[in-house]
Amino acid sequence: MEAAEAVFAEKGYHDAAMDEIVRRTSVSKGGLYFHFPSKERLFFAVMDHLGRRLVRRIEERIARQERAIDRLEVALTTALELLGRRRRLAKLLLVQGYSMGNAFEQKRTEIYSGFASLIEENLDRAVAENSIRPVNTRIASYLWVGAINEVLIRWLYTGSPDPVREALPELKKILLESQRVPQDSLVGGEQS
Amino acid sequence: MEAAEAVFAEKGYHDAAMDEIVRRTSVSKGGLYFHFPSKERLFFAVMDHLGRRLVRRIEERIARQERAIDRLEVALTTALELLGRRRRLAKLLLVQGYSMGNAFEQKRTEIYSGFASLIEENLDRAVAENSIRPVNTRIASYLWVGAINEVLIRWLYTGSPDPVREALPELKKILLESQRVPQDSLVGGEQS
Amino acid sequence: MEAAEAVFAEKGYHDAAMDEIVRRTSVSKGGLYFHFPSKERLFFAVMDHLGRRLVRRIEERIARQERAIDRLEVALTTALELLGRRRRLAKLLLVQGYSMGNAFEQKRTEIYSGFASLIEENLDRAVAENSIRPVNTRIASYLWVGAINEVLIRWLYTGSPDPVREALPELKKILLESQRVPQDSLVGGEQS
Amino acid sequence: MEAAEAVFAEKGYHDAAMDEIVRRTSVSKGGLYFHFPSKERLFFAVMDHLGRRLVRRIEERIARQERAIDRLEVALTTALELLGRRRRLAKLLLVQGYSMGNAFEQKRTEIYSGFASLIEENLDRAVAENSIRPVNTRIASYLWVGAINEVLIRWLYTGSPDPVREALPELKKILLESQRVPQDSLVGGEQS
DNA sequence: GATGAATGAGCCTTCATTCAT
DNA sequence: GATGAATGAAGGCTCATTCAT
Numbered sequence: 069m070e071a072a073e074a075v076f077a078e079k080g081y082h083d084a085a086m087d088e089i090v091r092r093t094s095v096s097k098g099g100l101y102f103h104f105p106s107k108e109r110l111f112f113a114v115m116d117h118l119g120r121r122l123v124r125r126i127e128e129r130i131a132r133q134e135r136a137i138d139r140l141e142v143a144l145t146t147a148l149e150l151l152g153r154r155r156r157l158a159k160l161l162l163v164q165g166y167s168m169g170n171a172f173e174q175k176r177t178e179i180y181s182g183f184a185s186l187i188e189e190n191l192d193r194a195v196a197e198n199s200i201r202p203v204n205t206r207i208a209s210y211l212w213v214g215a216i217n218e219v220l221i222r223w224l225y226t227g228s229p230d231p232v233r234e235a236l237p238e239l240k241k242i243l244l245e246s247q248r249v250p251q252d253s254l255v256g257g258e259q260s
Numbered sequence: 261m262e263a264a265e266a267v268f269a270e271k272g273y274h275d276a277a278m279d280e281i282v283r284r285t286s287v288s289k290g291g292l293y294f295h296f297p298s299k300e301r302l303f304f305a306v307m308d309h310l311g312r313r314l315v316r317r318i319e320e321r322i323a324r325q326e327r328a329i330d331r332l333e334v335a336l337t338t339a340l341e342l343l344g345r346r347r348r349l350a351k352l353l354l355v356q357g358y359s360m361g362n363a364f365e366q367k368r369t370e371i372y373s374g375f376a377s378l379i380e381e382n383l384d385r386a387v388a389e390n391s392i393r394p395v396n397t398r399i400a401s402y403l404w405v406g407a408i409n410e411v412l413i414r415w416l417y418t419g420s421p422d423p424v425r426e427a428l429p430e431l432k433k434i435l436l437e438s439q440r441v442p443q444d445s446l447v448g449g450e451q452s
Numbered sequence: 453m454e455a456a457e458a459v460f461a462e463k464g465y466h467d468a469a470m471d472e473i474v475r476r477t478s479v480s481k482g483g484l485y486f487h488f489p490s491k492e493r494l495f496f497a498v499m500d501h502l503g504r505r506l507v508r509r510i511e512e513r514i515a516r517q518e519r520a521i522d523r524l525e526v527a528l529t530t531a532l533e534l535l536g537r538r539r540r541l542a543k544l545l546l547v548q549g550y551s552m553g554n555a556f557e558q559k560r561t562e563i564y565s566g567f568a569s570l571i572e573e574n575l576d577r578a579v580a581e582n583s584i585r586p587v588n589t590r591i592a593s594y595l596w597v598g599a600i601n602e603v604l605i606r607w608l609y610t611g612s613p614d615p616v617r618e619a620l621p622e623l624k625k626i627l628l629e630s631q632r633v634p635q636d637s638l639v640g641g642e643q644s
Numbered sequence: 645m646e647a648a649e650a651v652f653a654e655k656g657y658h659d660a661a662m663d664e665i666v667r668r669t670s671v672s673k674g675g676l677y678f679h680f681p682s683k684e685r686l687f688f689a690v691m692d693h694l695g696r697r698l699v700r701r702i703e704e705r706i707a708r709q710e711r712a713i714d715r716l717e718v719a720l721t722t723a724l725e726l727l728g729r730r731r732r733l734a735k736l737l738l739v740q741g742y743s744m745g746n747a748f749e750q751k752r753t754e755i756y757s758g759f760a761s762l763i764e765e766n767l768d769r770a771v772a773e774n775s776i777r778p779v780n781t782r783i784a785s786y787l788w789v790g791a792i793n794e795v796l797i798r799w800l801y802t803g804s805p806d807p808v809r810e811a812l813p814e815l816k817k818i819l820l821e822s823q824r825v826p827q828d829s830l831v832g833g834e835q836s
Numbered sequence: 837g838a839t840g841a842a843t844g845a846g847c848c849t850t851c852a853t854t855c856a857t
Numbered sequence: 858g859a860t861g862a863a864t865g866a867a868g869g870c871t872c873a874t875t876c877a878t
Contacts, residue, residue, distance in 0.1 A: 081364075082274045085867080085868065085869090086868075086869060086870085087867090087868075087869090095842080095843095096842060096843045096844060097843080097844065097845095097869095097870085098841095098842060098843050098844060098870095098871085098872080099841075099842045099843065099844095100842095101869090101870070101871080102840090102841060102842065102843095103841090105870095106869080106870080107868095107869065107870090108363060108364075112363075112367050115367060115371055116367075116371070119371035119374055119375075120374065122375070123374045123375055123378060126375075126378065127378065130378075130382075135386075135389060135391065136382045136383075136384075136385035136386035136388075136389055136391060137386045137389070137391040137392060137436065137440075139382045139385075140379065140382050140383065140386060140435075140436060141432060141436060143378060143379060143382065144404070144408070144428065144431060144432060144435065144436070145424075145428060147375070147408055148408065148411075148412070148423040148424050148427060148428050148431075149423075149424055151412050151423065152412070152415065152422070152423030152424050155416065158412050158415075158416055159416055161371070162409055162412055162413055162416065163413060163416065171300060171304075172273075172300075173416075173417045174417070175304050175307060175308075176413075176417075177414070177417050177418060179307055179308070179311035179353070180410075182311055182312065182315045183311075183314070183315055183318070183339070186315060186318065186319065186322075186335060187332065187335060190322070190328045190331045190332050190335065191328075191332065192328075193328035193331075194327075194328035194329045194331075194332060196328075197327060197328050197329070199327065199328060199329035200329060201438070203430055203433060203434065204426070204429075204430045206421070207411065207421055207426065207427055207430040207431075208430060208434060210407070210410045210411050210414055210421075210427075211407040211410065211411065211430070211431065211434060211435075212336070213410050214406035214407040214408070214409050214410025214411065215402070215403040215406040215407050215410075216336070216339055216340065216406070217354055217406050217409075217410060218372075218402045218403065218405050218406025218407075218409060219340075219399065219402050219403065219406065220340070220343055220344070220350055220354055221354055221355060221368075222369070222402055223344065223350075224347065224350055224351055224354065224355065224365075225362075225365045225366070225368075225369050226369060229398070229399055229402075230344070231340040231341070231343065231344030232337075232340050232341055232344050234396070234399065235340060235399055235402075236336065236337060236340050237396075238395060238396045238399040238400060238403070239336060239340075239399075239403065240333060240336065241395060242395065242400060242403060242434075242435075242439065243332075243336065243403075243434075244329065244332060244333055244336070246393070246438040246439055247434065247438055248329075277850085277851065277852090278851070278852060278853085279851075279852095282861095287859090288859060288860045288861065289853090289859095289860075289861060289862095290854090290855085290858090290859055290860050290861065291858080291859055291860075293852090293853070293854085294858065294859075298852080298853080299851095299852060299853090465748075466658045469871085469872065469873090470872070470873060470874085471871095471872075471873095474840095479838090480838060480839045480840065481838095481839075481840060481841095481874090482837085482838055482839050482840065482875090482876085483837080483838055483839070485873090485874070485875085486837065486838075490873075490874080491872095491873060491874090492747060492748075496747075496751050499751060499755055500751075500755070503755035503758055503759075504758065506759070507758045507759055507762060510759075510762065511762065514762075514766075519770075519773060519775060520766045520767075520768075520769035520770035520772075520773050520775060521770045521773070521775035521776060521820065521824075523766045523769075523770075524763065524766050524767065524770060524819075524820060525816060525820060527762060527763060527766065528788070528792070528812065528815060528816065528819065528820070529808075529812060531759070531792055532792065532795075532796070532807040532808050532811060532812050532815075533807070533808055535796050535807065536796070536799065536806070536807030536808050539800065542796055542799075542800055543800055545755070546793055546796055546797050546800065547797060547800065555684060555688075556657075556684075557800075557801045558801070559688050559691060559692075560797075560801075561798070561801050561802060563691055563692070563695035563737070564794075566695055566696065566699045567695075567698070567699055567702070567723070570699060570702065570703065570706075570719060571716065571719060574706075574712045574715045574716050574719065575712075575716065576712075577712035577715075578711075578712035578713045578716060580712075581711060581712050581713070583711065583712060583713040584713060585822070587814055587817060587818065588810070588813075588814045590805070591795065591805055591810065591811055591814040591815075592814060592818060594791070594794045594795050594798055594805075594811075595791040595794065595795065595814070595815065595818060595819075596720070597794050598790035598791040598792070598793050598794025598795065599786070599787040599790040599791050599794075600720070600723055600724065600790070601738055601790050601793075601794060602756075602786050602787065602789050602790025602791075602793060602794075603724075603783065603786050603787065603790065604724070604727055604728070604734055604738055605738055605739060605752075606753070606786055607728065607734075608731065608734055608735055608738065608739065608749075609746075609749045609750070609752075609753050610753060613782070613783055613786075614728070615724040615725070615727065615728030616721075616724050616725055616728050618780070618783065619724060619783055619786075620720065620721060620724050621780075622779055622780045622783040622784060622787070623720060623724075623783075623787065624717060624720065625779060626779065626784060626787060626818075626819075626823065627716075627720065627787075627818075628713065628716060628717060628720070630777070630822040630823055631818065631822055632713075661846080661847070661848090662847075662848060662849085663846090663847080663848090671863080671864095672863060672864045672865060673848095673849085673864080673865065673866095674849095674850085674851080674862095674863060674864050674865060675862075675863045675864070675865095677848090677849070677850080678861090678862060678863065678864095679862090681849095682848080682849080683847095683848065683849090
């Protein structure tokens with residue numbers, strides 16, 4: 069039964085014991101292995117199920133919108149709403165194989181924060197210099213980190229896109245250029 | 261010796277055996293444990309070291325730039341360059357605790373792709389409808405996924421930012437609004 | 453279906469899984485267990501069947517011979533012919549419960565060889581010393597080992613014959629004495 | 645510790661549990677696995693040890709004999725004495741991987757007996773017909789079975805000797821021809 | 837009689853960690 | 858400080874057998 073979802077979400081893949089999953093079910097160990105040939109396959113089945121369901125729900129909500137840009141907005145909103153409401157689902161789908169309790173998670177946060185702070189700081193200054201439009205730079209910095217992270221992971225696993233040649237130009241375009249304050253009239257001072 | 265880095269990068273945290281780390285060193289098991297009280301601490305030490313070094317390098321390159329917006333650009337470029345050149349470093353820093361060899365990674369990619377495709381498709385249509393500026397929608401979709409992912413992971417681990425109330429507006433602003441094609445002449449015609 | 457014979461022959465008793473036997477049949481698991489109450493009984497049924505058939509065939513061929521000594525010769529010939537032609541049958545009947553793939557079999561061969569070599573060596577010398585008639589000492593040594601082995605296994609399982617008091621004299625008689633070169637002219641010469 | 649010998653001898657390879665071997669030792673499970681990487685390797689180590697020791701003892705006793713034929717006799721005697729005195733050793737060395745308690749052993753005996761009886765019966769008649777010298781035909785039949793068995797097992801595992809072309813002539817020579825009653829004076833009746 | 841999903845005790849093996857030397 | 862043999866809890870998985878349908 070897919071209430072194995074609970075154990076995986078609570079403990080992470082590695083610390084989840086088949087024995088515990090079984091204990092929380094009415095199924096026996098053998099019964100579980102009859103349907104899923106290994107712990108890995110069980111985990112994948114759970115992930116697939118949840119992943120597909122999430123996408124399906126988003127698609128349902130999207131369908132009502134006429135224009136693509138509205139659909140994108142709804143998709144974004146729905147994703148954050150759904151995952152933001154169900155912590156367990158989010159944990160399962162987003163951090164999957166992590167484990168080691170909280171220590172690991174803290175460390176990840178700590179390390180990513182090093183880079184995020186650097187970005188945030190410069191975003192703040194760029195806003196102050198009136199180079200880019202004002203935004204919540206903290207969140208923007210997370211966005212930067214997440215974007216870079218994802219692009220690199222893709223490359224790591226699939227070999228594409230090439231980080232520098234392909235991804236970099238696009239990231240620049242979206243993260244920097246389109247955030248620029250239109251400096252059309254370079255007359256007069258800056259609005260500091 | 262931090263050549264434990266190699267083992268962690270190759271096998272992931274869980275599948276890395278202390279025995280193998282020791283085997284690749286001149287240090288003995290006891291010796292290793294004298295310096296690092298546990299596998300977890302050893303791993304953290306490696307991560308810290310690498311994370312800090314990466315940030316330091318980026319900071320060095322940034323320092324030469326005057327304007328913050330240039331610094332941001334250099335930071336972005338440098339991050340992608342450095343990590344794009346050293347697969348191992350990237351793997352260690354980005355996918356850390358994952359494991360299960362490639363099966364796991366493939367699954368992650370597969371599941372994220374479901375959502376990414378949905379975004380990409382609608383980005384394509386939005387471009388076609390002339391709602392947003394043309395971009396490489398494939399990469400843009402990765403950016404979306406990464407951004408959402410990171411924002412949610414932060415919330416998961418630290419409790420902030422609130423996905424819907426805090427993150428959503430900013431994401432909309434950066435991912436959607438600032439990509440809009442200025443529809444200045446709303447006169448006449450129809451944008452159907 | 454006694455095509456369970458195939459699985460037992462290929463994998464040995466322990467490594468043969470009921471599931472695989474079932475898979476190779478049109479019968480269902482329950483169906484198999486209806487006819488044979490346990491794996492052991494199924495195995496015994498197969499063995500019985502094959503053992504009896506082998507003996508029956510030998511008896512048929514023997515029947516045509518008049519003199520007992522010719523019958524013995526035909527029995528010997530037939531046994532080697534039939535088993536030498538059907539590897540699977542031989543494996544099933546002779547090494548039955550062994551398993552562990554080839555590693556085990558290699559080990560058995562290796563260990564028995566230690567003793568066989570010792571015998572072979574001395575048979576060679578005995579032939580050289582003209583004490584016994586020339587034979588293929590390699591094969592003779594196998595015969596020795598097999599004879600000793602079988603006599604001891606019998607004793608192990610049934611308590612008789614007593615290895616030293618009963619078996620030894622007979623083995624000596626057949627393996628040694630009757631192989632002696634008749635030293636009829638004991639006159640003169642020296643047997644060194 | 646090689647007191648694992650006890651468990652293997654008592655239960656057979658498959659039914660011997662590493663847990664029990666450990667229980668009977670002062671060593672821990674991990675400790676055992678530190679020295680022997682697997683159950684199989686442990687078993688082989690035990691077998692090797694015992695096999696070598698047996699051969700060494702026989703060689704010691706043999707060494708005192710001058711003539712090869714005497715050595716053969718001593719080897720035969722010693723082998724039967726040593727193994728006949730130590731049931732456990734015999735079981736370990738001779739039936740190795742068997743298991744299934746006694747049921748299996750009984751079956752083996754039963755099946756081999758089918759063939760052995762056939763031989764015994766004809767040996768009896770051959771003796772009665774005065775074709776071969778009188779022997780304990782029961783034991784001789786075991787010898788036949790053991791010899792055939794061993795020759796075939798060798799062929800099964802190593803591909804040689806070829807049962808019919810190579811082994812058969814030698815077996816005939818030793819088992820039949822050299823047992824023949826010299827029929828030099830074919831005069832007169834038989835001594836029935 | 838047949839089916840095959842379910843059972844569950846049991847097994848081998850791993851591995852982070854310890855500690856006597 | 859270093860060594861590496863030893864520890865032992867824990868875990869994933871197998872498989873002969875059962876039994877409701």
